[in-house]
Amino acid sequence: MSKVKYREIIENQKRNITFYTVLCVIFTILIGAYSYFKWVDYNLYKESVVKNDSLIESLKSQSVSEKSDYQDEKKLFDELSGNIDASLKEVFPLDNNYTELTRAFDHFESETDRTNSPFVISNIEYQEIQESEDGLYKSLPVRMTISSSEENFTKFLQYIEKSGSLLDKVRLMDIQSIHMSFSENENLSNVINFSVKINAYYQNI
Amino acid sequence: MSFLRKIREKLPFEIGGSDVSKLTPLTKTEPINNKKEENEYSPLIESTIKTEESTIENRILDEAPDIDESLLEAIEPPKSILLYVLKGLFTFLVVLGISAFLFFTSQTSYTLDFATNFLKIPSVLDQLDTKNDEIKDLQTDLNLHRLLQGKFYLNQISYYGDEYARNYYIKWNSTISDTERKAAQDEMAKLRTKIVDAFNLAAEKLTKNKGIAMIDLNVEDDSQYEAIFTDLLVKKLEEKALDLSGSENEKDKKDYKLYSQTVRLVSNESLIKLLESTDVNALNEHEFKNFINEFDAVVENELSTIQKIKEERLNWSDIMNQIELETTYVDQYFSEGYFEALGGIQYTSYDFDAETGEITITGVTKRYDTTNFTMITNLIDQLNASPYFTGVEMNSFTKNGSAEEGYTSTLRLKVTIQKEALEELDAQINPDAVPEFLNKKPGISVSGVKK
Numbered sequence A: 001m002s003k004v005k006y007r008e009i010i011e012n013q014k015r016n017i018t019f020y021t022v023l024c025v026i027f028t029i030l031i032g033a034y035s036y037f038k039w040v041d042y043n044l045y046k047e048s049v050v051k052n053d054s055l056i057e058s059l060k061s062q063s064v065s066e067k068s069d070y071q072d073e074k075k076l077f078d079e080l081s082g083n084i085d086a087s088l089k090e091v092f093p094l095d096n097n098y099t100e101l102t103r104a105f106d107h108f109e110s111e112t113d114r115t116n117s118p119f120v121i122s123n124i125e126y127q128e129i130q131e132s133e134d135g136l137y138k139s140l141p142v143r144m145t146i147s148s149s150e151e152n153f154t155k156f157l158q159y160i161e162k163s164g165s166l167l168d169k170v171r172l173m174d175i176q177s178i179h180m181s182f183s184e185n186e187n188l189s190n191v192i193n194f195s196v197k198i199n200a201y202y203q204n205i
Numbered sequence B: 001m002s003f004l005r006k007i008r009e010k011l012p013f014e015i016g017g018s019d020v021s022k023l024t025p026l027t028k029t030e031p032i033n034n035k036k037e038e039n040e041y042s043p044l045i046e047s048t049i050k051t052e053e054s055t056i057e058n059r060i061l062d063e064a065p066d067i068d069e070s071l072l073e074a075i076e077p078p079k080s081i082l083l084y085v086l087k088g089l090f091t092f093l094v095v096l097g098i099s100a101f102l103f104f105t106s107q108t109s110y111t112l113d114f115a116t117n118f119l120k121i122p123s124v125l126d127q128l129d130t131k132n133d134e135i136k137d138l139q140t141d142l143n144l145h146r147l148l149q150g151k152f153y154l155n156q157i158s159y160y161g162d163e164y165a166r167n168y169y170i171k172w173n174s175t176i177s178d179t180e181r182k183a184a185q186d187e188m189a190k191l192r193t194k195i196v197d198a199f200n201l202a203a204e205k206l207t208k209n210k211g212i213a214m215i216d217l218n219v220e221d222d223s224q225y226e227a228i229f230t231d232l233l234v235k236k237l238e239e240k241a242l243d244l245s246g247s248e249n250e251k252d253k254k255d256y257k258l259y260s261q262t263v264r265l266v267s268n269e270s271l272i273k274l275l276e277s278t279d280v281n282a283l284n285e286h287e288f289k290n291f292i293n294e295f296d297a298v299v300e301n302e303l304s305t306i307q308k309i310k311e312e313r314l315n316w317s318d319i320m321n322q323i324e325l326e327t328t329y330v331d332q333y334f335s336e337g338y339f340e341a342l343g344g345i346q347y348t349s350y351d352f353d354a355e356t357g358e359i360t361i362t363g364v365t366k367r368y369d370t371t372n373f374t375m376i377t378n379l380i381d382q383l384n385a386s387p388y389f390t391g392v393e394m395n396s397f398t399k400n401g402s403a404e405e406g407y408t409s410t411l412r413l414k415v416t417i418q419k420e421a422l423e424e425l426d427a428q429i430n431p432d433a434v435p436e437f438l439n440k441k442p443g444i445s446v447s448g449v450k451k
Helices: A003-091 A098-112 A150-162 A184-189 B002-010 B029-033 B043-053 B069-074 B081-108 B113-119 B124-172 B178-206 B224-244 B250-266 B269-277 B285-299 B302-312 B316-330 B372-385 B419-427
Strands: A119-126 A137-149 A173-181 A191-203 B344-353 B358-367 B389-393 B400-402 B406-417
Touching: A003 B081, A003 B124, A003 B250, A003 B302, A098 A119, A098 A137, A098 A150, A119 A150, A137 A150, A150 A173, A150 A191, A150 B124, A150 B316, A191 B302, B081 B124, B124 B178, B124 B224, B124 B250, B124 B285, B124 B302, B178 B269, B178 B285, B224 B250, B269 B285, B285 B302, B316 B344, B316 B358, B316 B372, B316 B389, B344 B372, B358 B372, B372 B389, B372 B406
Parallel strands: none
Antiparallel strands: A119 A137, A137 A191, A173 A191, A173 B344, B344 B358, B358 B406, B389 B406, B400 B406
């Protein structure tokens, strides 16, 4: 081996040492930084797993408690829902249910009509069904002709105005028009003849 | 240095004691041309030079042999241990780097899931996901039961609210007896307590956050958790409803309805806002009734439709009572049977039309002092002054009769109902006061002069 080649090898060795030293330093830094940041994430996940364990325990107890509260009140809940549903069948039925409505008018008449304070429905006429603009409900128009004392006339108005209450279970209605005319004798006898147009409402399903 | 040592070993003569490295290189000119310097060479070198210059007989040494450098080919420089160490260290670092990458990638990302799942290598991220799924299930279950309870309390508010509104109508309807109105007022107080309790419980159950912040690589922002848990809740309710949809069992039908209605509450922001922002204890009676209306409107069920219809309808009994009340200010004996004897006002027909909000009143006035027209115009002014009515007018006045039989004049009035004014008036009601209509004013004499 010539002196030159020998020296070249020595120089190469030196260069390699420098190169590998630099490479090792760079790799150490890179691996160190990568591992550090990844370790932070890893550790975060590990800690989260531990935290989740305690959260799960807490949620389990809350869930059991909430479920138990619900089960305790479920009976009352069903009872109330049942009452509401039963009332809605009467107050805001699924169809026009005009037969039930006719019976309700008849029932009111029999409850109200007295010899000294009459209330007599002489005519009931159901008209064409209407649908609301927003499509939420339908109405069944009813025209009735009634002879009544003033007191019962007011009771009748109140009956319609209070209708739709879940407690009373009276079909939801409102008065569209009233026509009343009195003769001089009628004023004296305190009997009012009137015709009334009522809308009876029901659900649009 | 070892190289020179090797050369010295190859030489055919001894170089005693002298260090080869200290030899000064020779030039052919220097020893000949400079005699003074000749003495500076060592005796060995001097002898060698002489041998070179002399004839063969005088030489004591043969010619100097050529150095065969090819022999040096086999000689390699020594290996650097440091380089070996560095190379080893580098290899170790590469292996460490790859190991670290594989470890952290498998533990903190889903990239190597195909391999870790196949090799069944546990991953902290998988553990976290499993725990997160468990939390999601538990929290959704918790949200579900809270919501179902909330729905129960909302139903209570609707139910008792409906009863409250009915009693409110009774209390403030001037045509209903005082006994009934007092009973209604007492009932309203009881109902209010029940509604407030139900409201507070509903607010407690329904205004809680549905989401829980977790560490999840698929979620970029914590604010997304509310939507994630809301979706899970909706999905769970829909699943429960779907499971019961085909059942003919009565209980299943009820539960199906419950889940179907409850799912609509989940995204009902208006309701949550109402629950959060309303201080029910601070509301007066009228505000409380309005709150019930508002509540029914945002809950969106059959009761809200009922409430909407109720809000639209007119209380004709109250309106008729108001007409009679205004009339008594003009004719204090109105409707008391003194029309023939004392004169006054007698209505012969009413036409009420809710669609147009108009009332047509026809009647007759009777006077013995010829002031029929004054009585009619007083009535017009009185009705126009009432907050209930507006636009009352009559353009044509006719009168006939005599002083003995009395003068009569027909009237035909068109009255428009002021519904908006009625609502405003309703808002001004003092809930603690006795309803105004009970304190009737003394009225106005038949002569038409206001007292």
